[in-house]
Amino acid sequence: MIEVDHGEFADPWRGPVPMTEAPWIHETAIVKNSRMGAWTTVGQRCEVIASDLMDYAYMIRDADVFNAEVGKFANIASHVRINPVNHPMWRATLHHFTYRAKSHFMDNEDDDHDEVSNWRNSARVIIGPDVWIGHAAIVMPGVSVGTGAIIGSGSVVTKDVADYTIVAGNPARVIRRRVTEDVEAALKRIKWWDWTREELIAGISDFRKLDAEAFARKYDVI
The missing domain is CATH 2.160.10.10 (Hexapeptide repeat proteins)
Structure with missing residues (x-):
């Protein structure tokens, strides 16, 4: 057996490129x-x-x-x-040639592509x-x-x-x-996911050390 260490992690929290505020x-x-x-x-x-x-x-x-x-x-x-x-199950065929007819050289236009797109987007x-x-x-x-x-x-x-x-x-x-219903209600009142970055940094020790119930008790009433 030989020790192997090959390649770089692609995830920014493990790899050579750090995370940034920008995406x-x-x-x-x-x-x-x-x-x-x-x-x-x-x-x-x-x-x-x-x-x-x-x-x-x-x-x-x-x-x-x-x-x-x-x-x-x-x-x-x-x-x-x-x-x-x-796929449009109500049609005689499920295949996309019906709404991508132009790509399949079956029609000059994809006449009803918007119908399928709107259905999917809804x-x-x-x-x-x-x-x-x-x-x-x-x-x-x-x-x-x-x-x-x-x-x-x-x-x-x-x-x-x-x-x-x-x-x-x-x-x-x-x-x-x-979590219990009481803890759930407390967490939803706390809404820590809406905290500012400064608030998250200030609370990071509690995120690490407290379970959900203890966290809820510290920042809310349950």
């Missing part, structure tokens, strides 16, 4: 028609299309986000897919703040994922996920609450 986008990533907040990260081979990534949200290797609002401090693991597009996904989406999970069109929720690795989320709820499976089902 950090890996050179292999694609970001189109989207907006990004401060301290956001888009990792290797990720795609972000027609979406908003709020402050501190990050996504790592090979994750795709389409037509979604991703809340502050969202944690998106590798190979996650948010809002994979559906199913925007909403991801709340402080959400963790595990490796290779899929969040289907039109779903809302609540504040502080956790989606287990490999899950397929077809229905809305409540605040501070852990779901997993295919289709995703509720496993348990992340």
